[in-house]
Amino acid sequence: xxxxxxxxxxxxxxxxxxxxxxxxxxxxxxxxxxxxxxxxxxxxxxxxxxxxxxxxxxxxxxxxxxxxxxxxxxxxxxxxxxxxxxxxxxxxxxxxxxxxxxxxxxxxxxxxxxxxxxxxxxxxxxxxxxxxxxxxxxxxxxxxxxxxxxxxxxxxxxxxxxxxxxxxxxxxxxxxxxxxxxxxxxxxxxxxxxxxxxxxxxxxxxxxxxxxxxxxxxxxxxxxxxxxxxxxxxxxxxxxxxxxxxxxxxxxxxxxxxxxxxx
Amino acid sequence: xxxxxxxxxxxxxxxxxxxxxxxxxxxxxxxxxxxxxxxxxxxxxxxxxxxxxxxxxxxxxxxxxxxxxxxxxxxxxxxxxxxxxxxxxxxxxxxxxxxxxxxxxxxxxxxxxxxxxxxxxxxxxxxxxxxxxxxxxxxxxxxxxxxxxxxxxxxxxxxxxxxxxxxxxxxxxxxxxxxxxxxxxxxxxxxxxxxxxxxxxxxxxxxxxxxxxxxxxxxxxxxxxxxxxxxxxxxxxxxxxxxxxxxxxxxxxxxxxxxxxxxxxxxxxxxxxxxxxxxxxxxxxxxxxxxxxxxxxxxxxxxxxxxxxxxxxxxxxxxxxxxxxxxxxxxxxxxxxxxxxxxxxxxxxxxxxxxxxxxxxxxxxxxxxxxxxxxxxxxxxxxxxxxxxxxxxxxxxxxxxxxxxxxxxxxxxxxxxxxxxxxx
Numbered sequence: 183x184x185x186x187x188x189x190x191x192x193x194x195x196x197x198x199x200x201x202x203x204x205x206x207x208x209x210x211x212x213x214x215x216x217x218x219x220x221x222x223x224x225x226x227x228x229x230x231x232x233x234x235x236x237x238x239x240x241x242x243x244x245x246x247x248x249x250x251x252x253x254x255x256x257x258x259x260x261x262x263x264x265x266x267x268x269x270x271x272x273x274x275x276x277x278x279x280x281x282x283x284x285x286x287x288x289x290x291x292x293x294x295x296x297x298x299x300x301x302x303x304x305x306x307x308x309x310x311x312x313x314x315x316x317x318x319x320x321x322x323x324x325x326x327x328x329x330x331x332x333x334x335x336x337x338x339x340x341x342x343x344x345x346x347x348x349x350x351x352x353x354x355x356x357x358x359x360x361x362x363x364x365x366x367x368x369x370x371x372x373x374x375x376x377x378x379x380x381x382x383x384x385x386x387x388x389x390x391x392x393x394x395x396x397x398x399x400x401x402x403x404x405x406x407x408x409x410x411x412x413x414x415x416x417x418x419x420x421x422x423x424x425x426x427x428x429x430x431x432x433x434x435x436x437x438x439x440x441x442x443x444x445x
Numbered sequence: 446x447x448x449x450x451x452x453x454x455x456x457x458x459x460x461x462x463x464x465x466x467x468x469x470x471x472x473x474x475x476x477x478x479x480x481x482x483x484x485x486x487x488x489x490x491x492x493x494x495x496x497x498x499x500x501x502x503x504x505x506x507x508x509x510x511x512x513x514x515x516x517x518x519x520x521x522x523x524x525x526x527x528x529x530x531x532x533x534x535x536x537x538x539x540x541x542x543x544x545x546x547x548x549x550x551x552x553x554x555x556x557x558x559x560x561x562x563x564x565x566x567x568x569x570x571x572x573x574x575x576x577x578x579x580x581x582x583x584x585x586x587x588x589x590x591x592x593x594x595x596x597x598x599x600x601x602x603x604x605x606x607x608x609x610x611x612x613x614x615x616x617x618x619x620x621x622x623x624x625x626x627x628x629x630x631x632x633x634x635x636x637x638x639x640x641x642x643x644x645x646x647x648x649x650x651x652x653x654x655x656x657x658x659x660x661x662x663x664x665x666x667x668x669x670x671x672x673x674x675x676x677x678x679x680x681x682x683x684x685x686x687x688x689x690x691x692x693x694x695x696x697x698x699x700x701x702x703x704x705x706x707x708x709x710x711x712x713x714x715x716x717x718x719x720x721x722x723x724x725x726x727x728x729x730x731x732x733x734x735x736x737x738x739x740x741x742x743x744x745x746x747x748x749x750x751x752x753x754x755x756x757x758x759x760x761x762x763x764x765x766x767x768x769x770x771x772x773x774x775x776x777x778x779x780x781x782x783x784x785x786x787x788x789x790x791x792x793x794x795x796x797x798x799x800x801x802x803x804x805x806x807x808x809x810x811x812x813x814x815x816x817x818x819x820x821x822x823x824x825x826x827x828x829x830x831x832x833x834x835x836x837x838x839x840x841x842x843x844x845x846x847x848x849x850x851x852x853x854x855x856x857x858x859x860x861x862x863x864x865x866x867x868x869x
Contacts, residue, residue, distance in 0.1 A: 209605065339623060340738070342750050344757060348623065349608055354721060355626040420718035423742045 184238075187231040188252075192290070194224025195259070195283035202275040206350060217275055218266070225259050228286075232256060241299045244312040251289035254441075257320035258282040265324055269360060273350055277327035288442075307382040315375030319437060321368030322409070325361050326434035332357040332427035358423055361430050362416050369413040372437075376406055401440030408433040449585060449784045450490075451544040452510055454517040454536055455502030458558050461535040469525055469532075471496040477579060479524055484581040488516050491586040493576035495551075497568045499558055504548065506585050514538045545589060545780050549773045552593040553600040554607070560762045561606040566597050584855045588783065596776045603772065606765040609758035614645040616754045617725050617746070618652055621693055624723050624744060629653035631692040636660050636684055636704070638670045639697030641727050646674055646695060658691065660684035662698070685709050689716035695725045696732040705733040707740065714743055725751070786868070787858045789849040793842050795867045800834045 201217035204210075232243050232252060239245065243253040262278045265271070300308065335351040338344050351357070412429035415421035456469060471479055471494050483492040483503065492505040503521070507513025518536055522529045539547045550556045552569045573590045576582045582590070601607055610616040625631050633654050635642050638661045646657060657676025661667035667678035679687055688694065688709060698704060705724070710733075714722055719742050726733040726747040738745040746754075786792065808830055812823060841861075848857045862868055 210603070335623065339620065339744055342746065342753065344754055349605065351623070353622060353626050354624050359626065422719040423721060425741070 184231060184234045187227045187234065191224045191228035191231060192283065192286045194220050194227065195255075195279055195286060198224060198275065199280040199283055202273070202279060206273050206276045207346070209350075214272065217279075221259065221263065221275065221279060225256075225263065228252075228256050228259065239296045239298075242309065242313075244309065244316065245299050246293065246295065246297050248289050248292040248294050250312065250316065250441075251285055251292060254316050254319060255282045255285040255289065257316055258285065258323045261320040261324055262327075265360075265364075271328075271331075271352055271360070273331065274324075274327050277330045278323060281323050281326065304382050304385050307378050307385070311375050311379035311382055313375075314371050314378065318368045318370075318372030318375055319441070321364050321371065322430070322434050322437060325364035325368060325430040328357050328361045328364065329427040329430035329434075332361065333424070333431065336424055336427070354423065358426060361426055365409060365413050365416070365426075365430060369409050372406065372409065376402070399440075401436050401443060405433050405437035405440055408436060448510075449541055449545070449781075450506050450508065450510060450513070451504070451585065451589065452507055452513050452517065452538065452540050453502055453504045453544045453547055454514055454521070454538045455495075455500060456532075456535050456537070457500035457502070457556065460537055465532070465535065466498070466501065468527060469501045469521060470498075471501065475524075476575065479520075480576055480579050480581050482524075483517075483520060484579075486516055486520075488513050491583045492581050493572060493586055493590070495569060495572040497565070500551070500556075502551070504544065504586060504589075506583070510540045514540070542777055542781055546773060546777045548589060548593050549596045549776060550770075552597040553769055553773065554597070555600075555766050555769055555773075559611055560759070560766055561608075561611070563607060566594070570594065584787075584859055585784070589780065592776065592780055596773060599776075600769045600772055604765040604768045606762055606769055608765075609761055611755055611758055611762070613641065613727070613748070613751045613755060614648045616751050616758070617645045617695075618648045620744070620746065620754070621649060621723055622652065624721055625692060627653060629655060632656040632658070632690055633693040633695065634658040634660065634679075634684070634688070634691035635670070635674075636694060636696040636732065637662075637698030637700075637728065638666045639727060642695045642697035643670060643674070645725065645727070649693065650674065654693070658684075658687065660687075685713075689713040691722070692720070693723045693725070694733075695727065697727045698732050700728070700732055701730060703732060703734045705737065707734050707736045710737045710743055711740055714740060727751070786862065787855050789846050789854070789858065792858050792861055792867065793845060796842075796861065796865060797834075797838060799865055799867065800838060804830050804834055 198217045198220040201213055201220060205213040205217060235249065235252070236243055239249075243249040243256075258278065259282045262275070262282070265274065299305070331351050332354060334347050335354055335357065338348045339354065408429055412421070412426055412433060415429075416426050456466060458466070461469075476494055476496060480492060480494055483489055483494075483505070488507050488509060490506045490508060492503060495502045495504070501521070503517050505513060505517060507516070518533070518538070519529065521527075521536075522532055547556075548569075552566055554561050554563070554565050557565050569590070573582070577587070610619040621628060621631075628649060631654055633646055633649050633656070635646055635658070638659065646654075650657070657671065657674045658679050659667045659671040659674065659676055660679040660681050661670070662681050664678065664680065667681070671678040685705070688705075689712075691713075694705075696705065710722065710724070714720075721742045721744065724733055724737060724743065724745045726745065729748060731747055733745060733747070735745065735747070737743055808826060812818070812826070818826075845857060845861065848854045
C-alpha cells in the first residue's frame with residue numbers, strides 16, 4: 183500500500199510535467215486542466231504516503247534523508263498548488279513540477295530504512311531546524327521556476343527575437359514581483375532554519391559553530407548569502423529584474439546541492 | 446453519394462484589383478434587391494451575398510452546378526453593367542465541398558489580406574442575417590453558415606492565428622504588456638507629436654494607461670495633443686529631467702540626431718530605482734541612441750525592430766493557418782456527412798434500425814414474462830411485431846423517397862431525423 187502511494191505520486195508528477203510541457207507548446211486548454219488534475223492526484227497520494235510512513239515510524243517526515251526528500255518534494259507541490267490557485271500563472275507548472283519529480287526520484291535512491299528520531303535533549307530545536315528549512319526551500323523552488331521564466335522572457339524582449347515563449351510567458355514585472363514575494367517568504371524561514379540548525383549543532387557537540395563537515399556546510403552558506411543578497415538587494419538597493427531572477431535560479435541550485443551533501 | 450449542389454462565385458483582393466472590386470460591390474442600398482432578384486431565378490434554390498471591401502461573393506444552392514455558376518457570373522456582370530469578357534478572368538468559382546471549404550476559410554480569416562483579422566467574421570455574420578431575414582437561405586445554407594461560425598470560433602480558440610500583433614502600434618502595446626504587469630498604473634511620455642506616436646499612445650490608453658505626458662519643441666502642439674489624450678504638456682527643455690517618471694517613452698521628433706543619450710536614460714533608470722522602462726523610437730532618423738538597450742531593465746525598440754516583430758508575427762500566423770486548415774478539413778468532412786445524411790436511403794435505413802431495436806427490446810421483455818409459450822408461438826409473435834413495424838413504416842418510406850426527388854426533400858428528411866432523434 184505504502185509503496186503504491188509513493189509510486190502513484192512519482193508517476194503523477196512525471197506525467198504532469200509532460201502534460202505541462204505539452205501545454206506550453208501546443209496550448210490546448212484541456213491539457214492544462216489535465217495536468218493540474220494529475221498534480222492533485224499525485225499530491226493526494228503523496229500525502230497519504232507521508233501519513234502512512236509517519237504512522238509506521240512514529241515521528242514526522244524529517245528524520246532520514248529519504249524522509250526529508252519526500253517531505254521537500256511534497257511541500258514544493260503544496261506551495262506550487264497555492265501559487266497556482268492564487269496567481270494563476272499558466273506555465274509555472276512546467277518549471278516547478280519537474281523539480282518536485284526529480285526530488286522524489288532522487289529519494290528512491292536513498293535508504294528507506296526506518297530510523298528513530300535522534301535521541302537528543304534538543305528535540306524541538308532539531309525539528310524546528312528541519313521543518314523551517316524545508317518550507318523555506320519550497321518557497322525557493324517557486325522562485326526558481328519564476329526565475330527561469332523571467333530569464334526566458336527577458337532574453338526574448340531584450341534581444342528582440344520574439345519566439346513562441348514570448349507569447350506564453352507572463353509580463354516581466356509580474357514575474358519580478360512574484361519572485362520577490364517568494365523570496366520574502368523563503369529567506370526568513372530558511373534563515374531561521376539555518377540558525378536553529380547551527381544552535382542545535384553547537385549545543386549538541388558543545389563545540390564551535392563551524393566544527394561540522396565543512397564540505398556540506400559551505401554550499402549552504404553560499405546559497406544563504408545569495409538569497410540574502412537577492413532579498414536585501416531587492417528590498418533596499420533597488421535591484422530588480424534579471425539580477426534577482428539570476429540570484430533565485432543560482433541560489434536554488436546551490437541550496438539543492440548543499441542539501442544533498444548536508445542531509 | 447449525396448450532393449449539396451452548393452456553389453460560390455466571387456472575386457477577392459487576390460484575384461481582382463481594387464478598381465474593379467469597387468465597381469462590383471453590393472451596397473447597403475442594393476444588396477436586398479439583388480439578393481431577392483437572385484432568389485427569383487429558377488436555377489437558384491438558396492442564395493446569400495457577401496460584399497466587403499476585399500471580396501464580393503455569392504453563395505448559392507442551385508439545381509445544376511454548372512448552369513448555376515454561369516447564372517451567378519452573368520448576374521454579377523449584368524447587375525453592375527460590366528461586360529462579361531472583362532470580368533470572367535477575375536472570377537473564381539467553387540462547387541460542392543470546395544464551396545464549404547472556401548466559406549470556412551473565409552470566415553476563419555484564412556483568406557483575408559491580414560490573416561487572422563477579426564472583422565471578416567462579423568461581415569459574414571451580417572451577410573447571413575440579412576439573407577436569412579429575406580428568406581433567401583434555406584436548410585442547407587443555414588446549416589452551412591451556422592457551421593462556418595462555429596469553425597471560425599474553433600480556429601480562433603485552438604490556434605494562435607489571431608494572437609499576435611500585426612501592426613506597429615499594436616506590436617508596441619503587446620510589448621508593453623509583456624514588460625509591465627498591468628498598464629493601468631503606468632505612465633507614458635510622448636516626445637514629439639508624430640502621428641504614429643499618437644496612435645500608439647491612444648492604443649496604450651485603451652489598455653488602461655492613465656497618465657500621459659507630451660513634450661514637443663512647439664509647446665502649443667504639445668498642449669493640443671495632451672488635451673486630446675487627456676494628459677499634460679511638458680516643456681521640451683525639461684523633458685529629460687522628467688524622464689524617470691515615464692514607464693513608456695514614445696519618441697517621434699524630427700531631430701536630425703539622437704536626442705536621448707545613454708547617460709540620460711541611465712540617470713532616469715537610477716532615479717526610478719531600476720523599475721523597467723520601455724522606449725519606443727519611431728522617429729527616422731532615430732531619436733534614441735541604440736546603446737540605451739544595453740542598460741539593464743531598459744528595453745529599446747526602434748521602428749525597424751517593431752516592423753520585424755510585425756513580420757515575425759505575420760509568419761507565425763501563416764504557420765498557425767496550417768493548423769487551422771487541419772481543423773477546417775475535418776469540419777468540411779463533417780459537413781459532408783451531414784449532407785449525405787440528408788439523402789433518403791441512409792435515413793430510411795437508420796429509421797428502420799431504430800424501430801427494429803425498439804421492437805426487439807420490447808419483445809424480449811414480454812417473452813421473459815411468458816415462459817410458457819412454445820417455440821412456434823414465440824416465432825409468431827416475432828413475425829407479428831415485425832409486420833406491424835413494416836406496415837407502419839411502409840408509407841412514410843415510399844413518400845420520403847418521392848419527396849427527396851423534389852425541392853422539399855431536405856425539409857422532410859430533416860423533420861424525420863429530428864422527430865426520431867436520428868442524429869444523436
